[in-house]
Amino acid sequence: MTYTPPVAEQRFVLEHVVGIADLAADARYEAAAPDMVEAILDGAGAFAAGEYAPLNRIGDTVGARWEDGRVMLPPGFREAYQAFVAGGWGSLAGPTAFGGQGLPYALAAAVMEDLGSANMGFSLVNMLTPGAIEALIAYGTDDQKAKWLPKLVSGEWTGTMNLTEPQAGSDVGALRTGATRAADGGWRIKGTKIYITFGEHDLADNILHLVLARTPGAPAGTRGISLFLVPRLRDDGTANDVRCVSIEHKLGIHASPTCVMSYGDHDDCHGELIGAEHGGIAAMFVMMNNARLNVGLQGVQIGERATQQAVAYAMDRVQSARAGGASRDPVAIIEHPDVRRMLLRMKALTQGARALVYYAIGQLDRAHLGDAAARDRVDLLTPLAKSWGTDAGCEIASLGVQVHGGMGFIEETGAAQHYRDIRIAPIYEGTNGIQAADLVGRKLALGGGAPFDALIADMQRDAENESLSRLIGDCAEVGRHLAAAGADDRLAGSMPFLTMLAVAVAGWQMERQGRIAATAEGDPAFLSMKRAAADYFVRHIVPEAAGLKSAALDGAGLLYAVEAGAFLA
């Protein structure tokens, strides 16, 4: 159950999918030189394997505990988190003006990948702070930036994202938490938020809550939402009027406290407005889009970890002779075709998800250099990365359980923990259904459809495999159809279409990598596996996605052919 950082793979993806050399050619990212990339991959991998991975099982079995408003992580977590801060691992992509290292997000993503593979539940504390930083950079005043950013960037303080309320889940516009002006001119926050990841913990000295709330007389819905920063501790070090009233008992990620947060029980919860009043929804999307890419990356994280564990088991477990073989001696189960099929599928899905997510993050880095086409592309790809990345993670974890046979169902093995942990990822930060709606709604319509067309054209130019070309063509056809369809038909086909398009993009990047690997220099085992994974992806996973075309085009008629009540029959 150890974790081995996939350094060769990460380096290959950064080089050939992200194009890190192009980024480093810009003055903003000049620090991302090859030796720095190497040092970060090696260092972060060793840190995650050495400090986070050993805490994965106790994180699951003991987990976060709530007591009288405080949340305690198991022994060792605070020390490991402090080592994370001391190592500067949180500040890689932070702005240099506030103590960050100004490196591309793609490099920070490799670090997050390592942390999450090592310990997904724990790593969530590292995952939401970057979104808070982004929101402050985008909407904070200079004073606010100077006051809050340095300790967020270093990781000394952590950030949270407070959107959801019991009646306001996917429909964030339905939130009721209120913010009112006090006599001193400051804001007072009052309300209850649920599902707040690491809303309370004992890892860091302060927690900055970014809270969506409604000011008096604000318009209904999302147009009336404002963003507030609510520190756990006020400037004078005294406790603010905010309290974690309980944590959830969950299927997985037990090390991540999922908090019910109560703001202003005593009408004295101080907050600062971030950005304009009623401008909260735009700030929320800044946080959310960052988080969505990071959640997609969680599919890669668990995919990698589950695959490593299944491969190790399959190389160790001896059972039955090879069918049709000359020898009757039992062999390691990795030698049996169907086991090997599962393992190659796990490799291909993990590498495919990694290619998709890192490619999207690489476009984000380009967007930060002012590349407008890259901005459009990352906007288009974000729902794909989040939704298909997490679906792939769930499938890989399930295959990991299956490879273990009966042992996979025994908790001590650890395969089941991955299966439980990753199941949250298709749900949070906008369910995968919400991602699909975002794709066929906002994202297909983006720029009058030009970003979608440009993506299709780029893929069609590169694709060599016939099934892949055909899938890309099908995506173009379905995308055009859905963009012109009515709301119900568009949404009815949204999820099958999202899967088709995500597999096309991942397949495009996998095929490209396979070609590069055929002539690249490096570890022959790594390069041959890259080619095999690319071939499997294009020859097996791509044709499966093509099977979704009928569903994507079928429209909503069938869905509403019966009354809702008939679902009870």
Add this chain to the structure above:
Amino acid sequence: MTYTPPVAEQRFVLEHVVGIADLAADARYEAAAPDMVEAILDGAGAFAAGEYAPLNRIGDTVGARWEDGRVMLPPGFREAYQAFVAGGWGSLAGPTAFGGQGLPYALAAAVMEDLGSANMGFSLVNMLTPGAIEALIAYGTDDQKAKWLPKLVSGEWTGTMNLTEPQAGSDVGALRTGATRAADGGWRIKGTKIYITFGEHDLADNILHLVLARTPGAPAGTRGISLFLVPRLRDDGTANDVRCVSIEHKLGIHASPTCVMSYGDHDDCHGELIGAEHGGIAAMFVMMNNARLNVGLQGVQIGERATQQAVAYAMDRVQSARAGGASRDPVAIIEHPDVRRMLLRMKALTQGARALVYYAIGQLDRAHLGDAAARDRVDLLTPLAKSWGTDAGCEIASLGVQVHGGMGFIEETGAAQHYRDIRIAPIYEGTNGIQAADLVGRKLALGGGAPFDALIADMQRDAENESLSRLIGDCAEVGRHLAAAGADDRLAGSMPFLTMLAVAVAGWQMERQGRIAATAEGDPAFLSMKRAAADYFVRHIVPEAAGLKSAALDGAGLLYAVEAGAFLA
């Protein structure tokens, strides 16, 4: 989280998929008259909902506990089990000569479905006894039948199946448990068995263990295996030398104790040989095939339960206005297209799995009437029912979590329990990979391929939808290809082929039911949902399965393109 027995659906499937009237026309099954069917469906449903369902959550949270060799179920379980025995629910399909009611298995399956939907973990105690009964009927002497069958048939005593040992999982021939003749002429058993479901419990007064063991000088492998009956209590009521040394800590089915059993610690474990020495493997298949159909049925059980729960939640949870609709009022989420897509998919997969499994069991009942073609067909369908039925169950449970959004990840909701419970089903009673191997090995070759050809011909005759016809044709092509292929290529394509063929059979039966529902009389809500589920299955799930053809035909070359060690790279 209540359970509502799907009586209308069960009755429809028994009538139109099983053809229960044909069975009742034979003297052997004449008791299965319509009023009896009605009474059993109503009674078993009410019993399961009233007695088993309320124990589902305590079964999960408290579960079976081990203490000094004894296993205790939570409060209420013994009483509920005794009520099961008193109600005669275990004896439906048992032979009348030994106190059974001589009814078709298809009816007993409906009862098992209810019990498992209500409480999957608990219902496992009811699931293995029928296999023990079958093995005794097939291989026991008259004395053994008279001695053991009555209390097994009534359910007063329960049966277990002891195959697996640490080094002998899928490779059952590697088992080492020994059986030796004692001076008194009886057999003494010695060895350790693992993963023994309900190997020890406090629900019934005696447990009959059916144990595979090796006699002195027996040939290696499966040809040297013999079957023994080892009672927990000997005839004189004293304890036999058999002990549960621990139970597993599992991902799910916590109410089902998974035992490590130690036989003969004191060299005094008495057993009876069942059938011929070295004839154990045939007896094992009798038990196993029965169990495999019942495990496939577990996919239906959890599918039904998870669907009911998700539908109830989606009708209750109000969130967001309908996109593109005139009103901005929030609606129940079942009104949103993608949620409805998930719910219709759950309905279609559940009904499809039920159609496949009940159809197979109906063929088993026909086989018991001497129909040789039906015997071949159930043999061919058993791996499909087990493997695809359980895969469908896992997908449905996952969709159920997803429909609940954040609530799905909270354990108290109950959706997560279904997701955890069902994950064992693709593993036990022969992993789904073993089922696929059985399909492309033994089952395609059965009768020189005639049973496979007959199935294809029956399906082709009925199929009207173009995609379904094409999938059936693809199955015929792939089946012929794999039957002629070498072992590696055959096994490499085995799982994609199994999925294609299972979806074809389920699609065939769904399309048939959809046609019947169009003109049948009955509850309009039920009939319209049957048609919608049938349409969804044929128009969405069938084309997806067609996407597996390339994988099924691709051969093993890609799987072995890299050395096993490269999977670590």
